[in-house]
Amino acid sequence: MNRQKFSGMKANFLQRRYAVSLGRRYVLAAASVVLFGVLGCSQVSGNSNALADSKVPQPELPLQKKTVKLDTKLVSSHNKFGFKLFSEILKQESGKKNIFISPSSLAIALAMTYNGASGSTQQAMAKTLEFQGLSLAEINSNYAALKSLLENPDTNVQLNIANSLWVNKDVSLRPDFLQRNQEFYKAKVANLDFQSASALTSINNWVNDNTRGKINKIVDQIEPNQVLFLINAIYFKGQWSDKFDKNQTAEYPFYTASGQQKPHSMMSQTGEYKYYENEQFQAVSLPYGKDGKVSFYIFLPKQNSNLKSFYQNLNAQNWEKWLTQFNSQEGFIRLPKFKTDYEVTLNDALKALGMQEAFSKQANFSGIGKSLAISQVKHKTFVEVNEEGTEAAAATSIGIVATSLREKPEPFRMIVDRPFFCAIRDNQTGSILFMGSILEP
Structure with missing residues (x-):
């Protein structure tokens, strides 16, 4: 066989091999697209209680953690907030008991809430959370990157971060607020009937599942004017590199x-x-x-x-x-080996750090809906340290209520001293039984 003929056969073989390889790549790419599509739909619409829009786009997950880029400014702000809050809690506890908090859980839950803040409320939250110099887009994309980088960093270290939004079924929230929380924070969004006893069970079961049973309850009750709960749960279990004998x-x-x-x-x-x-x-x-x-x-x-x-x-x-x-x-x-749990309501601490407006009637969460304010920020943690390693969990709940329902209307004055209309109505059926115009009583 001459050299020219052999070179031609070799070229044909390489072309066929490349075509097959390329075909396989396209098959894998298509499978990935289908998988993300299924995940995107099932996250919201797979639950009969799930909120509205199953077409919310989901971001592509990075194939390798090392390809994820994280701005160090967010980590810096994250840590500054954690130390500030810890210092404020210390003042309030006055050294009376163990304190154990998760700045990550708190920061993530408050960042989700921050997506709905506007005006001076947003500015106050940015100052408290040390977000100055970071746009909302930067905050969200960096928290998405942080979640990806933090989770399960080692075969002997388990770290899971889960987020959820629980919405009263009678409430309509801004679609872009929900979309951002699903896209960047991978938040489960569910509609519940807050008047039903099962609503409380559903929320607390989610927390229990996502903290591996270490925190079984974060919400104690649902107020009549409750609109929304934003909840973060973190679970950590790590074996020491060198276990204790x-x-x-x-x-x-x-x-x-x-x-x-x-x-x-x-x-x-x-x-x-x-x-x-x-x-x-x-x-x-x-x-x-x-x-x-x-x-x-x-x-x-x-x-x-x-x-x-x-x-x-x-x-x-x-x-x-x-x-x-x-x-x-x-x-x-x-x-020392130790095991402890901790629970704290952080309204006063966050107000002391500059977030008073977010809890008041002047709160501006128009990015979520109309006339809303934070009612309670509640935080629970668990930690156990022994010869094997450490197991820890945290849950943070941020309750949002409708402020308009809490406001008492101004007393009215009605002086019936001129002609008037009147009616007698059956309120059960809505039937008007009598009506009249009284010009002179």
């Missing part, structure tokens, strides 16, 4: 803030850790999973100091500065 766990004294000594089950371990120490505290990072993409940070005030002094310096700026000073170092750590 249960045989090393033993009882040691734990000293409370009041100086009282209590025996407590403590885990012990020696190894190499990211560590930082200064005159006020020691700090260590305990990683989860194979790659250590998520870590448990512990800051321990020294014996000549205390948590109150530490909290005076705890803010987003110092946090970032401290993190840059962690270095690998051999050491020993003894850590």
Whole structure:
């Protein structure tokens, strides 16, 4: 066979192979489009209670997490808000009990709500949430990217974020508000009859499912003028990169803030850790999973100091500065096993941070609907730390009510001192039995 003929056969073979490969790619692409279409429809219209529009477009999910771009400005604002809110909660709790919050859960739920804020209400929320310098489009697209990057970062680390909107069936909300929450926050949207006892059960069952049973209730009651609940749920479970040996766990004294000594089950371990120490505290990072993409940070005030002094310096700026000073170092750590849950209503804390208007009759949530205000921001968390790792969950509920239904009308004056019309009506059937015009009584 001469060389020219052989080259021609080889070229034909490569062309056929490329055509087959290209055909396969088109088949895969078509399958992806169909899959996204099914997901887009089933999210809303697959539920008999689901809200209206099954044609809401769903964004394409990134094929690889590393292709997702996240603006660091959003993470910075996210953290600043978290530290500010934590500081405000500390003031209100006055060091009386354990506090454990999820800034991510709170920020996401409030960001969903922010999509419906307008005017001075929007400006106040932007200041509280540290959104200055970020457009609404940037906020939404970055939260979508953040969700994609956060979820399940490691085979030994499980992190799930779920969002939902629960709408009273008699209420019509702005379609663009619903669409943005579905598109960027992957929010489940459902219509419920808020007068039915099953509505409360449906909402709390969703929270229970999405926190793996760690938080079984977030909404206690539904007010008569309730319009909407925006809810975020986060579930986390991570195994330590190096698990603690249960045989090393033993009882040691734990000293409370009041100086009282209590025996407590403590885990012990020696190894190499990211560590930082200064005159006020020691700090260590305990990683989860194979790659250590998520870590448990512990800051321990020294014996000549205390948590109150530490909290005076705890803010987003110092946090970032401290993190840059962690270095690998051999050491020993003894850590208490613990399990706790926490519940807080954040109306007062958010008002103190500048969001008073959002809770008032002057609130402007015209991007959601007419005459609406936030009635309650409720937050619940759970955390357990043991030899295996950490399990934690959080749920945040933001209740929206109709302000017009809460307002009492101005007292009226009606002086019937001139000719008038009157009627007698059967209200059960609507039939007018008598009517008349009285010119002179």
